[in-house]
Each structure stands twice: as structure tokens, then as C-alpha cells.
Amino acid sequence: MNLELIWVLGLLLAAVILFVIDKPRMDVVALLVIVALPLTGVLSIQQTLAGFSDPSVVLIAALFVIGAGLVRTGIAYRLGDWLVDKAGSSETRLLVLLMLCVAGLGSVMSSTGVVAIFIPVVLGVAARLRIAPGRLMMPLAFAGLISGMLTLVATPPNMVVHAELLRAGLEGFDFFSFTPIGLAVLGLGIAYMLATRHWLQRSDARDESGAPRLTLADLAQAYRLEGRERRLRVRADSPLANQALNELELRKEYGINVIAVERQRKFRTLLLVATGNSVLEPGDILLVDLASPAIGLLGAYQALGLEPMPLPNSYFSVHAHQLGLAEVALPPESQLPGKTIQELGFRTLHKLNVVGLRRHGQALEGVLVDEKLKPSDTLLVAGEWKAIHRLQGLSRDFLVLSLPAEVDEVAPAARKAPYALLSLAVMVVLMVSGLVPNVMAALIGCLLMGAFRCIDLDSAYRAIHWPTLVLIVGMLPFALALQQTGGIDLAVHGLVAVLGEAGPYVILASLFAVTALIGLFISNTATAVLMAPVAIATAQALDASPYPFAMIVALAASSAFMTPISSPVNTLVLGPGRYRFGDFVKVGVPFTLIVMLVSVLMVPWLMPLHP
Incomplete structure (x- = not known):
């Protein structure tokens, strides 16, 4: 063992210790490594900084942009809505569906990209169901890693091992050679995460923002909107058909406040926020706020030609990406106290509806249009988020007190959703077909997102x-440093010497363990490059x-569950899940042992040791 190897191993040990104690930040430790390696002469500056041009790093950056495009167009949140709808209030069902979706997508595209796309989805779902993000983020990462065990193209290590078989003059793996083992691991992974999820919620993992933010449901409850929401369809014979709302005076005459209109157009449903000039059409479904839940019992629906429609959930939660609520106060310099809500002209001037009023902390009920405002009153307004944001600029007469947490899920480019899906589909097809390298496919996807205006440059950089x-760039040079100083050769020769007389199952288990341990410190692709020739x-x-033997190396290279730096997938969820280094060790090490046991038992059964 030469001095250079001792220095590299010492630097690697120091970096791991700093990662464990989490001081300083991991990216700062990576920068220290970048500085230390060339100063010692082990690597040149060009070799140390080569990670900044590494295709995998560029790929990850591009996938962040793809994920942001899916968020800005609302696709990510619609997927979250689907997960919530299918899972209901069951965290168990949510976790199972989440892991199945991520593993399925990751089997045909980059697992890092899939996890990057799902992070905002999971954060939004966790906020709505009031679940700690840590209970879902690690299952998300584990599903992304397991996806690499499902198909040949799911992860680079599979392709590396496949290529090494071809170089040895052998036939490579089939597309679905990995699938039976991957499905078994996925099933065990879901069961394991269901059993260990309580380990992932630490008592000190508080939201950095302090107290929980208000939600749409909280505001609706504070102003007693619950029980007053209705969906009413305009019948063809309704006297309201083809009439403008400001001519009907539904609120004053019947206590019916029209908030928005659902209108069917070809293959989609449009949501139109109601204004005084909105003209109702036959077949429109009105989302209304009633002054009293008893209004429908008084024959008003029949007289107006309205038909009640099902409303399983609050329409504010169903249309949260477009329709919002905000609490508004009257500042001391406001000129509005003494005026009625009718006189304010909110619907005409600001395209917002006043749906609630609180005085001295108590919500008032009944028809509010003729209620005179007092300085201490707060109003609840409903309308499009962009109209609410405009109201924030009118600081003289209005003070927007609080915006619910759902404002973070507003999709500013919602109309571009089909183009975002097209861009994503082009990227996936290019990746699956292999027509261009993955990094080129991702960059093409980014350019399409920009060309279709799903995302702008400022949003892309953010x-x-x-x-x-x-962090990834700082850890990449270790693989080259270990190779140049003889560390890898030393480990390989030792492994062959020790295991030469052992049985095949022991050798398979040892190959898995060594591959997984090397993967703790260098990328799983580099690990596969080093270990595949040894296995063959x-x-x-x-x-x-x-x-x-080749299959066991590929599976072990994907089993990067043990530390947050074992894989970019783990690193991605480290912050959003508010994990510490030890959280991955506590949960990941036992699961890695489970995967090793399953692999050692199933691989020889599917691929006999002796032809």
C-alpha cells in the first residue's frame, strides 16, 4: 500500500465522518474534496473538475428542469390528486400506490428523473393529508432504486454488465431478465417500508416555517362554508339560460352566490370563475355558495330550473390549482368601513366573490350583501389565484392576511399541460429506444419544454x-483516485484470493456485499464497471x-439503500424528507441484507450456476 493510496483512503474516511456528523453541509464537504485531491497531486485539476461535464450530472440538472415543467403545467399536482383520490385517507394505500408508480416509471426511464418529478407531488400530498414528508420520501427513493432491477434499460449498471458479457464473447441479458427478481424485491420493499415507516418521522423534524400553514379546508371551516357548497346544473328550460349574472341578482333574491361555472367543451371541462358579465348556458354546472343550506328546500331550485349534482368533496379542494380562497382585512387607512359588501363591487372590480365575513372572531351567516362593514371585520374572498395576488397590491383598502398552503400548487402554465406531456413522451421514447444518449434525450426534452413555453429560463435555472x-461532482473523483493509486486492484485481488475455495452461494453473497460496499463511496455505474469483469x-x-455472477453484480449496484450519498436518488430526498445520515443507515442496511438474501436465492434458481 503506497502513500498516495493511504492519503486517498484517509480523505475518503474523513469525508464519510463529516457526512455522518452532518457538519459542515454535504455540498461543502464535496467542495473540500475537490480542493484537496489536486493539492496532493493525486489527481490533476482537470481530472478533479471533470465531474462538472459528466453526462450524469448534466442529465440530473436537465431532469430537474423537466420536473419543474411538469409542476408549472399542473401535471405533477394532477398526479398527486389521482394518488390522493385513489388512496383516500389511507396512508398505507398511498404508500403502496406511490412505490408502484415510481417503480413502473423508473423501469423505462431514469430513476433519478422519476424521483425528481415525484418530490413536489409527494410534498403536496403530504401537506394535504397532514403526513410528515419523511414517512413518504424514503419509500419514494427506495422505489426509484428498485426500479433499476426491473428491466435491462432501467439503470446504467445493468447496461454496463450487459456490455461486459458481450465483450467476453457471450450473449447478453434480455430486456426482462431482471424482472422476476425486481418484482420480488419491489413486493418486499413495499412491505418493508410499511413496517418501518414509523422510524422515518423524528420528533425534532419540524417544518422550518414553524406553525402549520392554513389550508383551504381551514379557511372554509373558520368561515362556516361547510354545508353551504353546492353544484347545480342549469337545465335546458331554465330561465337563467343565456342570461348574465349581474342581471339575475341571484345572491340578493335567492341567497345563491355563484362562485364558478363548470362548462363542458368537447373532451374536457373548463372552469370559469364567475363575474358579473358571465353568461350562463344550458348544461353549465354552477359552483355556488348558499346563504343558508335550506334554500334548496324552499323550491328555489325548481323555480330557477336548477338540478342538484353530486359534490363528494369541497369544490375548492377539487379545483385548488385554479380556484382559491384568501382572508382579507381592512387596514386603518381603508375607506371601506361603513359600506356594504354589495357597494364594494368585488365581483366587478376585482373578479372575486366575498363568501364569508368574520366580526370579532365570529363568522356571520345569512345573506351578507347588505351587511355594512366595520373596521375590525375580515372577509373571505374566492376566485382565481391571479386575482387574489392582484388584490395583494391594493394595500390602501385591503390587506391580504393569509394565503392557504395550496397557493404553492398553483400551475402558472396549466394550459400547456398537453405540450409538457408531449415533451416528456419524446424524452422517454428517445431514452427507451436508445436513438440518442440519455443526456441528449433529457436536453431535447428541456428544449421542447422551453419552446412550448411550459417553463421559462428563470424558472429553469431556479x-x-x-x-x-x-455533492455528486465532489464525490465522482474518488473512483479515479482509487483506480490510479491501486486501491481497486488491491481489493479485487484480495477478494479472489480469499473466496477461491468457497462455495458458489458464498461467492455470490460476497460479490453482492463487496459491490454494495464499494457503491457506498463511488457511483453505482463505476462500481459495475469495476466489478463486472471480476464476476465473469x-x-x-x-x-x-x-x-x-454478472446478474448479482448488477443487482448489488442498484442496492444503494444504505447512505444518502450512495445514489443521487437518495441525495434528492435527503432535504425534503428532513433526514439525517443515520436515518438511511438505520433503514437501508437491513433492507440491503434482505435484497442480498433474495438475490442469492433467486438468481441461481432463474439462472443455473452450471449450464
Whole structure:
């Protein structure tokens, strides 16, 4: 062992210790590594900084942008809505569906990209169901890693091992060679995360913002909107058909306040926020706020030609990406106290509806249009989010007190959703077909997102999580440093010497363990490059089939569950899940042992050791 190797191993140990104690930040540790390696002469500056041009780093940056485009167009949140709708209030069902969706998508595209796309989805779902993000973020990462065990193209290590078989003059793996083992691991992974999720919620993992933010449901409850919401369809014979709302005076005459209109157009439903000039059409579904829940019992629906429609959930939660609520106060310099709500002309001037009023902390009920405002009153207004944001600029007469947490889920480019899906589909097809390298496919997807205006340049740059990229770039040079100083060769020769006389199952388990341990410190692709030749040579020395040995290396390279730096997938969820280094060790090490046991048992069964 030479001095340079001792120095590299010492630097690697120091970095791991700093990662464990979490001081300083991981990206700062990575920068220290970038500085230390060339100063010692182990690597040149060009070699150390090569990670900044590494295709995998560029790929990850591009996938951040793709994910942001899906968020800005509302696709990510619609997927979250689907998960919530299918899961209901069951966290168990949500976790199962989440892991199945991520693993399925990750089997045909980059798992890092899938996880990056799902992070905002999971954060939004966790906020709505009031679940700690940590209970879902690690299952998200584990599902992304397991997806690499489902198909040949799911992850680069699979392709590396496949290519090594071809170089040895052998036939490579089929597209679905990995699938039976991957499905078994996925099933065990779901069961394991269901059993261990209580480990992932620490008592000190508080939201950095302090107290929980108000939600639409909280505001609706505070102003007693619950029970007053209705969906009413305009019949063809209704006297309201083809009439403008400001001519009907529904609120004053019947206590019916029309908030928005659902209108069917070809293959989609439009949501139109009601204004005084809104003209109702036959077949429109009105989203209304009643002054009293008893209004429908008084024959008003029949007289107006309205038909009640099902409303399983609050329409504010169903249309939260477009329709919002905000609490508004009257500042001391306001000129509005003494005026009635009718005189304010909110619907005409601000395109917002006043749906609630609180005085001295108590919500008033009944028809409010003729209620005179007092300085201490607060109003609840409903309308499009952009109209609410405009109201924030009118500081003289209005003070927007609070915006619900759902404002973070507003999709500013919702109309571009089909183009975002098209861009994503082009990227996936290019990745699956192999027509261009993955990084080129991702960059093409980014350019399409920009060309279709799903995302702008400023949003694209903000979407990239630079600390994650710096961490990955800082750890990449270790693989080259270990190679140049002889560390890898030393480990390989030792492994062959020790295991030469052992049984095949012991050798398979040892190959898995060594591959997984090396993968703690260098990328799983680099690990596969180093270990695949060793696995095939070991099989040939034992006069055994090389396929189970090659397969075990590929599976172990994807089993990067043990630390947050084992894989970019883990690093991505580290911050959003508010995890510490030890959280991955506590949950990941036992699961890695489970995967090793399953692999050692199933691989020889599917691929006999002796042809």
C-alpha cells in the first residue's frame, strides 16, 4: 500500500465522518474534496473538475428542469390528486400506490428523473393529508432504486454488465431478465417500508416555517362554508339560460352566490370563475355558495330550473390549482368601513366573490350583501389565484392576511399541460429506444419544454438544485483516485484470493456485499464497471455460468439503500424528507441484507450456476 493510496483512503474516511456528523453541509464537504485531491497531486485539476461535464450530472440538472415543467403545467399536482383520490385517507394505500408508480416509471426511464418529478407531488400530498414528508420520501427513493432491477434499460449498471458479457464473447441479458427478481424485491420493499415507516418521522423534524400553514379546508371551516357548497346544473328550460349574472341578482333574491361555472367543451371541462358579465348556458354546472343550506328546500331550485349534482368533496379542494380562497382585512387607512359588501363591487372590480365575513372572531351567516362593514371585520374572498395576488397590491383598502398552503400548487402554465406531456413522451421514447444518449434525450426534452413555453429560463435555472449537483461532482473523483493509486486492484485481488475455495452461494453473497460496499463511496455505474469483469472471471475460474455472477453484480449496484450519498436518488430526498445520515443507515442496511438474501436465492434458481 503506497502513500498516495493511504492519503486517498484517509480523505475518503474523513469525508464519510463529516457526512455522518452532518457538519459542515454535504455540498461543502464535496467542495473540500475537490480542493484537496489536486493539492496532493493525486489527481490533476482537470481530472478533479471533470465531474462538472459528466453526462450524469448534466442529465440530473436537465431532469430537474423537466420536473419543474411538469409542476408549472399542473401535471405533477394532477398526479398527486389521482394518488390522493385513489388512496383516500389511507396512508398505507398511498404508500403502496406511490412505490408502484415510481417503480413502473423508473423501469423505462431514469430513476433519478422519476424521483425528481415525484418530490413536489409527494410534498403536496403530504401537506394535504397532514403526513410528515419523511414517512413518504424514503419509500419514494427506495422505489426509484428498485426500479433499476426491473428491466435491462432501467439503470446504467445493468447496461454496463450487459456490455461486459458481450465483450467476453457471450450473449447478453434480455430486456426482462431482471424482472422476476425486481418484482420480488419491489413486493418486499413495499412491505418493508410499511413496517418501518414509523422510524422515518423524528420528533425534532419540524417544518422550518414553524406553525402549520392554513389550508383551504381551514379557511372554509373558520368561515362556516361547510354545508353551504353546492353544484347545480342549469337545465335546458331554465330561465337563467343565456342570461348574465349581474342581471339575475341571484345572491340578493335567492341567497345563491355563484362562485364558478363548470362548462363542458368537447373532451374536457373548463372552469370559469364567475363575474358579473358571465353568461350562463344550458348544461353549465354552477359552483355556488348558499346563504343558508335550506334554500334548496324552499323550491328555489325548481323555480330557477336548477338540478342538484353530486359534490363528494369541497369544490375548492377539487379545483385548488385554479380556484382559491384568501382572508382579507381592512387596514386603518381603508375607506371601506361603513359600506356594504354589495357597494364594494368585488365581483366587478376585482373578479372575486366575498363568501364569508368574520366580526370579532365570529363568522356571520345569512345573506351578507347588505351587511355594512366595520373596521375590525375580515372577509373571505374566492376566485382565481391571479386575482387574489392582484388584490395583494391594493394595500390602501385591503390587506391580504393569509394565503392557504395550496397557493404553492398553483400551475402558472396549466394550459400547456398537453405540450409538457408531449415533451416528456419524446424524452422517454428517445431514452427507451436508445436513438440518442440519455443526456441528449433529457436536453431535447428541456428544449421542447422551453419552446412550448411550459417553463421559462428563470424558472429553469431556479429549478436546478445546485447543492445536489455539487455533492455528486465532489464525490465522482474518488473512483479515479482509487483506480490510479491501486486501491481497486488491491481489493479485487484480495477478494479472489480469499473466496477461491468457497462455495458458489458464498461467492455470490460476497460479490453482492463487496459491490454494495464499494457503491457506498463511488457511483453505482463505476462500481459495475469495476466489478463486472471480476464476476465473469470468477465464474470462468470456477467453471460456472457467468450469468448469475454478472446478474448479482448488477443487482448489488442498484442496492444503494444504505447512505444518502450512495445514489443521487437518495441525495434528492435527503432535504425534503428532513433526514439525517443515520436515518438511511438505520433503514437501508437491513433492507440491503434482505435484497442480498433474495438475490442469492433467486438468481441461481432463474439462472443455473452450471449450464
